[in-house]
Amino acid sequence: MKVVVGQGSCGIATGAKKTAAEFERLIAEKNLDVKVDVTGCVGTCYLEPIVDIYDDNGEMTRYVKVKPEKVEAIVESHLVNHNKYEEQAITAEDEQFVAKQQRVVLRNCGVINPENIEEYIEVGGYKAIEKVLTSMTADEVIEEIKISGLRGRGGAGFPTWFKWDAAKNNKGKEKYLVCNADEGDPGAFMDRSVLEGDPHSLIEGMIIAGYAMGAGEGIIYCRAEYPLAIKRLEIAMAQAREKGYLGKNIFGSGFDFEMRIKAGAGAFVCGEETALIASLEGERGMPRLKPPFPAAKGYWQQPTNINNVETLANVPWIIYNGGAAFGAMGTQQSKGTKVFALAGKIKKGGLVEVPMGLTLRDVIFGIGGGIKNDKKFKAVQMGGPSGGCIPAELIDTPVTYEDINKTGAIVGSGGMIVMDEDTCMVDMARYFLNFTRDESCGKCNYCRIGTKRMLEILERITRGEGKDGDIELLEELAMKIKDGSLCGLGQTAPNPVLTTIKYFRNEYEDHIYNKKCTAKSCKALIRFDITDKCIGCTLCSKKCPVGAITGAVKGQHAIDQEKCIRCGRCLETCKFGAIEKN
Amino acid sequence: MKNNLCNCNCTSDRKEQFKDLQPVLDQYAHVPGSLITILQKAQDIYGYLSVDCINHISEVTGIKPAKIYGVATFYAQFRLQPVGKHLIMLCQGTACHVNGSEIIEEAISDFLNIKDGETTEDGLFTLNNVACLGCCSLAPVMMIRSSEGDETYGNLTKDSVKQILADIQKREKGV
Structure with a gap:
């Protein structure tokens, strides 16, 4: 018997380590013959901590939301008396969250122990690299990737085979393969999950890519904010080296490949290829003009190919199962599956891997269960700071590179932030502009100063000081920033503003002309009032931090609007629903 | 205590002052492209990058202090000021923003009387x-880094965040 506790960063954040420790303590105390093991994140983040118990016949029972204090009952019922403990077991409805998905990249996440290479090998791991090195030429590998139709999963969606081929055909003293694991999009965590849950699939993918393009060294550029990912990668690399999958003369083929990790230092712009290379060289991460493309002149001026984590994690599956099997999923132009990070105002947040071409409705309502607290769905933000907001009326848009582009957003790396009626779209645009303004490297004037000016206008609007002409000014600046910036960061920075103006112009107009925040979220534009439901319990006046609420005991209270700082504490406190937000 | 806060070339003092960094410098000083790695390890050891530390790295590697300063200020990870014993990293990602990270920031600021980037007077929190x-599905989220490691807290509310901080305060003052 085996107890497996999901311990990705998200699981650990909900106390999975304490849960695992509690299992160990009780198993030792009761002297049971049960092993406690670790796995990565299965993707149902809203159910963490998750515990899988494997019986001797291989049957698995999943328990969810297993806080340490719930462990004893499970141990007693399942481990001692061999009865499923229904109270904590996953419901049939929640099982659908994973059952409705089609998992390629996440195939092993939450299944195997990421710190044990044997478990990866058991599920067919390192079979693809064996096949490649013993029976395929570099051209055949690239052809297989071409057949699969795999496109870059980091955001741009560029055909992967084309990049490999370019790097292969460029001559250099050395060639480098770089994995971009600097997942900087706020609201995206697909790569973290793969790095933490299945690091060997990335390593295997990199060895295959290295072989195809003739690179001798692979570098993983990983975010410093992901300490657990770095730790698990290091363990995995050491194990792969020991087994002979990394190093000299792999599988006796004469092919040598080494890998190392370089921890990023926190700069969103380093997601751009040339900035990432500058950062690898120890410089400020500032992009440069292309061409020459990294495939010709990259790291230390040598041919360099850069792929995203998810792209590379697809590779072993494609080689093992054939490019055609991968290409059979998805649509004509957007093949295969894609992982999305579902978060925001969603009932069931987590990682979702589905074939491309499903609609947004399928993902948000079909798998994600719809909106938290059954509020009204307003928009979904895709593509992070480079993307845009897709409004509720476009919910039947298929999720493919082409269809999402048409809306003004992008698929990007796969972040899907769901918003409900309480989210102010002007504030959302302000949030993203604040992010890009902060992360602009400062090289191009339009990006450096333009984003700052746009942010100032948006801040003014959310403060209720918007004026006639602001929307047009924002649109004009947006086009200039797009034209006047060298790299993707500046070229796409205005997208969140442009898409919100396109679909939610009425909200901008409400802020500017009616001094009203449609979503009742911008503090400067809301007020709290006490209605006649008030029974005079005086609780709110006691809680008010600025003493703005007055009234006699058992008499209706009132709020002094001059003093009120709109913190909303009275609204939270009132038990009689007597406080209104207007 | 030796007076080693000057900016002159008294390298012998600095070598003593930064002896913990020496193994890192031995390994990386002459490997091209290693500046960020050196700065990361220096910050791991000392908690922040002091002017003295930057000058010392400059002397050993031959990279100009202005350039080191340029790199250190470019990346969000590097700090030029010391931090408190517990570093609160409050997530401001999109999911956290949508789920009210601003309210959490206010609650922390209120409770500890510090703003973003500041350290409490007792040196306990930054x-x-x-x-x-x-950890977007658990938004709003924060990570607290201390000598005991990193601890992540999810699904924060105004009250839960205050409770977490109060518990740390109690633990620190109890010891």
Whole structure:
């Protein structure tokens, strides 16, 4: 018997380590013959901590939301008396969250122990690299990737085979393969999950890519904010080296490949290829003009190919199962599956891997269960700071590179932030502009100063000081920033503003002309009032931090609007629903 | 205590002052492209990058202090000021923003009387807003880093965040 506790960063954040420790303590105390093991994140983040118990016949029972204090009952019922403990077991409805998905990249996440290479090998791991090195030429590998139709999963969606081929055909003293694991999009965590849950699939993918393009060294550029990912990668690399999958003369083929990790230092712009290379060289991460493309002149001026984590994690599956099997999923132009990070105002947040071409409705309502607290769905933000907001009326848009582009957003790396009626779209645009303004490297004037000016206008609007002409000014600046910036960061920075103006112009107009925040979220534009439901319990006046609420005991209270700082504490406190937000 | 806060070339003092960094410098000083790695390890050891530390790295590697300063200020990870014993990294990712990270920031600021980037007078806490921590389904989220390691807290509310901080305060003052 085996107890497996999901311990990705998200699981650990909900106390999975304490849960695992509690299992160990009780198993030792009761002297049971049960092993406690670790796995990565299965993707149902809203159910963490998750515990899988494997019986001797291989049957698995999943328990969810297993806080340490719930462990004893499970141990007693399942481990001692061999009865499923229904109270904590996953419901049939929640099982659908994973059952409705089609998992390629996440195939092993939450299944195997990421710190044990044997478990990866058991599920067919390192079979693809064996096949490649013993029976395929570099051209055949690239052809297989071409057949699969795999496109870059980091955001741009560029055909992967084309990049490999370019790097292969460029001559250099050395060639480098770089994995971009600097997942900087706020609201995206697909790569973290793969790095933490299945690091060997990335390593295997990199060895295959290295072989195809003739690179001798692979570098993983990983975010410093992901300490657990770095730790698990290091363990995995050491194990792969020991087994002979990394190093000299792999599988006796004469092919040598080494890998190392370089921890990023926190700069969103380093997601751009040339900035990432500058950062690898120890410089400020500032992009440069292309061409020459990294495939010709990259790291230390040598041919360099850069792929995203998810792209590379697809590779072993494609080689093992054939490019055609991968290409059979998805649509004509957007093949295969894609992982999305579902978060925001969603009932069931987590990682979702589905074939491309499903609609947004399928993902948000079909798998994600719809909106938290059954509020009204307003928009979904895709593509992070480079993307845009897709409004509720476009919910039947298929999720493919082409269809999402048409809306003004992008698929990007796969972040899907769901918003409900309480989210102010002007504030959302302000949030993203604040992010890009902060992360602009400062090289191009339009990006450096333009984003700052746009942010100032948006801040003014959310403060209720918007004026006639602001929307047009924002649109004009947006086009200039797009034209006047060298790299993707500046070229796409205005997208969140442009898409919100396109679909939610009425909200901008409400802020500017009616001094009203449609979503009742911008503090400067809301007020709290006490209605006649008030029974005079005086609780709110006691809680008010600025003493703005007055009234006699058992008499209706009132709020002094001059003093009120709109913190909303009275609204939270009132038990009689007597406080209104207007 | 030796007076080693000057900016002159008294390298012997600095070598003594930064002896813990020496193994790192031995390994990386002459490997091209290693500046960020050196700065990361220096910050791991000393908690921040002091002017003295930057000058010392400059002397050993031959990279100009201005350039080191340029790199250190470019990346969000590097700090030029010491931080408190517990570094609160409050996630400001999109999911956290949508789920009210601003309210959490207010609650922390209220409770500890510090703003983003500041350290409490007793040196126990520093508050830093950070870009996404990647635990979006548990938004709003914060990570607290101390000598005991990193601890992540999810599904924060005004009250839970105060409770977490109060518990740390109690633990620290009890010891």
